[in-house]
Amino acid sequence: MSLLVKICGLSTRETLEAALEAGADMVGFVFFSPSPRHLNLETARELGRQAKGRATKVALTVDADDATLENIVETLRPDLLQLHGNETIARVRDIKAKFAVPVMKVIAVETSADLAALPGYADVADRILFDARAPKGATRPGGLGAVFDWHVLEKLDLQVPFMVSGGLSADNIAEAVRVTRAGGVDVSSGVESAPGVKDPEMIRNFIRAARATEELMVR
């Protein structure tokens, strides 16, 4: 069984190339101005052309309005919209209908109570991404390098594909996949030398560790 690998928060040609050459299945681009990984539309257009046809292009937004999503869809031409805010089930359905791009809804996890709305989101989203819930007062809802208790997902029976993220690195990816049985992994901080500064060697190591984990996966 293959394990999808997403490298998120890419913002330069060099590090995007490193992720593509290392075999990332998905490359994530952040459109959230408080983030050190935030992309302007012109850079997004450039990186989108570089990644076209080589990996799934993921546009990450947080409670974005239609005009913002329209601009992102026009310039990046994403293959997947990652909704990382408090988007309701109705808003997810609305975005899918308006933009005709598959949607991955992020569920912020701290305790099992955070899974209560999951069935409704699984009905409308194409994919689910589980991420660590950001602490109160955080400047952003993700990309914080924090893990959550993966055992919360241990008994999950989800009818849509799901990925796990939050504080992943080459060192803990095997355990995260063993416990959650996720079909994909997503990383940002764990492949950076500093917030927003992706490290090509760390990217390569993470993807190598993910491929090694694939070998251990028994479905």
Ligand SMILES: O=C(O)c1ccccc1NCC(=O)[C@H](O)[C@H](O)COP(=O)(O)O
């Ligand atoms: O990466 C960001 O700066 C970011 C900003 C606002 C919302 C979400 C953000 N990242 C979302 C991602 O998909 C990250 O890859 C995910 O949260 C895992 O991040 P990390 O724990 O740093 O690996």
